[in-house]
Amino acid sequence: MKILVIADPKIAVPPPQYGGAERIISYLCSEFHKLGHDVVLMAGPGSRLNGGELIVHHSPAPGKISRIHRRLLFHMTSMRQALTADVVLNFGRLDYLTPILASKIPLVCRFGNPVPQSQIDWLLARRSSNLRLIGVSLDQIKHLKSTAGWDVIYNSTDLEKFKFHPACSEPRYLAFLGRITHNKGADTAIRVARQAGLKLKIGGNIGDEAGDAEFFEKEIRPHLGEDVEWLGPVGDAAKQSLLGGAFATIFPIRWPEPFANVVVESLVCGTPVIATRCASTPEIITNGENGFLGDDEEALAGLVNRIPSVSRMTCRRGVEERFSAHGMARAYVRVIQELVEKGNAN
Numbered sequence: 001m002k003i004l005v006i007a008d009p010k011i012a013v014p015p016p017q018y019g020g021a022e023r024i025i026s027y028l029c030s031e032f033h034k035l036g037h038d039v040v041l042m043a044g045p046g047s048r049l050n051g052g053e054l055i056v057h058h059s060p061a062p063g064k065i066s067r068i069h070r071r072l073l074f075h076m077t078s079m080r081q082a083l084t085a086d087v088v089l090n091f092g093r094l095d096y097l098t099p100i101l102a103s104k105i106p107l108v109c110r111f112g113n114p115v116p117q118s119q120i121d122w123l124l125a126r127r128s129s130n131l132r133l134i135g136v137s138l139d140q141i142k143h144l145k146s147t148a149g150w151d152v153i154y155n156s157t158d159l160e161k162f163k164f165h166p167a168c169s170e171p172r173y174l175a176f177l178g179r180i181t182h183n184k185g186a187d188t189a190i191r192v193a194r195q196a197g198l199k200l201k202i203g204g205n206i207g208d209e210a211g212d213a214e215f216f217e218k219e220i221r222p223h224l225g226e227d228v229e230w231l232g233p234v235g236d237a238a239k240q241s242l243l244g245g246a247f248a249t250i251f252p253i254r255w256p257e258p259f260a261n262v263v264v265e266s267l268v269c270g271t272p273v274i275a276t277r278c279a280s281t282p283e284i285i286t287n288g289e290n291g292f293l294g295d296d297e298e299a300l301a302g303l304v305n306r307i308p309s310v311s312r313m314t315c316r317r318g319v320e321e322r323f324s325a326h327g328m329a330r331a332y333v334r335v336i337q338e339l340v341e342k343g344n345a346n
Contacts, residue, residue: 001336002038004085005029006078008092009044009059016046017233018179018205020261021112024155024328025091031329040081042092055081075099087336094123101126106339108332110134112155114256117144130343132335136259137280151335154283155259156328157319161236162268164316165244173199174304175246175271177239177262180216181207185252185276187219188297190228192250192274195301199227200250203234203242244269248291248307251275252300260284267291268319270312274303284323290315 005028011019014026022043029039030050039052047054055077060070079099082088087106090097100107101123107130109123115135123131133150135141141150174196176189186202193200206216224230234242243249249266256279263273263284273291275281285291291310294300 001086001340002040002084003032003336004040004078004081004088005032005042006088006090006092006097007041007043007047009057011044012046012048013041013043014048017235020155021091023261024112027156027158027325028089028329028332031325032333034326035329035333037333040085042078042081071096079103086340089332089336094119098126104130104343106130106336106343108132108134108336108339110136110153111140112136112258114258115141115144120144130339132339134332134335137283139256139279139283140258151331153328153331153335154323155261155264156323156325157261157264157268158325159268159320162240162265163244164268164313165270166312168247168271169245171199172247173201173245175201175203175242175249175266176251177203177234177242177249177266178251179207179212180204180220181209181212182215182219183253183255183257185254187215188252188254188300189250190220190223191297192252192301192304194227196304198247198304199229201229201231201242201246203231203239205233239265240269243271246271248304249273250300251281252297253278253281255279257281263291264319264323267315268323270316272307272310272312272315274300274307276300290318 007013007025011022013022015022029041032039033051041049042055042057045056057074060067074096082100082105088100089108091110135150135152136155138152141147174193176186178184180186190200206212243266249271251263251273253276259280266273267290275285275293277293277295285293287293292303294303
């Protein structure tokens with residue numbers, strides 16, 4: 001099949017540092033190619049593609065004229081590519097799909113963020129057939145009026161890129177990886193590490209939304225020192241070193257994160273995870289098997305002492321069985337094939 005994959009142009013595919021969706025797109029395109037499918041990727045500047053055709057598109061500048069120009073250019077380019085594709089797999093903005101929505105070209109829309117019902121109502125009002133929707137966790141879509149036409153395919157990771165670490169580094173430390181925002185809970189991670197008597201290493205960029213810079217200056221920077229180290233944004237190599245060498249990874253989220261990519265990336269390195277029992281985390285973490293779930297800060301701190309009971313090899317094997325990029329791609333292909341075959345029969 002020929003698969004047109006559309007990514008939002010804000011971050012390159014694959015991302016140099018932060019960019020969960022873009023990393024998933026990169027994995028999928030690579031695996032689609034290995035499975036024998038033709039891939040056309042529309043993605044932002046700086047993107048790379050191993051196997052297939054890459055078409056670079058750009059985010060609009062703030063001005064109204066720029067937004068109109070970029071949208072029209074995208075409409076023309078995407079529709080031209082879609083006309084020769086068997087299916088369109090969209091990771092980007094729904095409102096940029098207007099010409100494709102008006103056509104009968106099979107369309108799969110994947111949602112990586114919280115999904116408002118209003119967004120789905122808008123989509124279904126414009127396309128009610130030749131359409132499949134993909135969520136990244138059961139929790140993400142449980143609030144919707146209907147989950148008919150939905151499939152849940154968990155985000156996954158490249159098993160070859162992330163090597164297994166059979167033991168943590170000495171001296172022991174806890175790891176936190178993610179954007180430094182209130183929602184992600186880096187401040188909680190600091191307090192948990194101090195209660196546990198362990199150093200904390202923080203990897204991640206300061207968020208770019210309102211209040212994120214203030215959060216860093218007030219809640220994080222004053223605590224940086226010998227026992228709390230901020231590494232800044234980290235690429236894949238530094239990420240593997242940070243997570244793989246940790247005694248455990250702390251994932252103290254305060255918001256309904258649709259899927260916890262960091263948790264899977266830690267587990268594939270063999271490092272157990274201690275996380276807030278929130279949103280998608282119970283779908284990934286099984287208490288005592290690959291980490292622990294806690295309901296509050298005190299509980300998270302108390303769970304650190306239980307980490308030695310968790311097998312690092314069990315953490316790795318769980319990812320191999322449930323969250324491999326190859327398995328994820330095959331699940332997407334099954335959905336795509338069902339959609340295309342149903343369209344051809346009608």
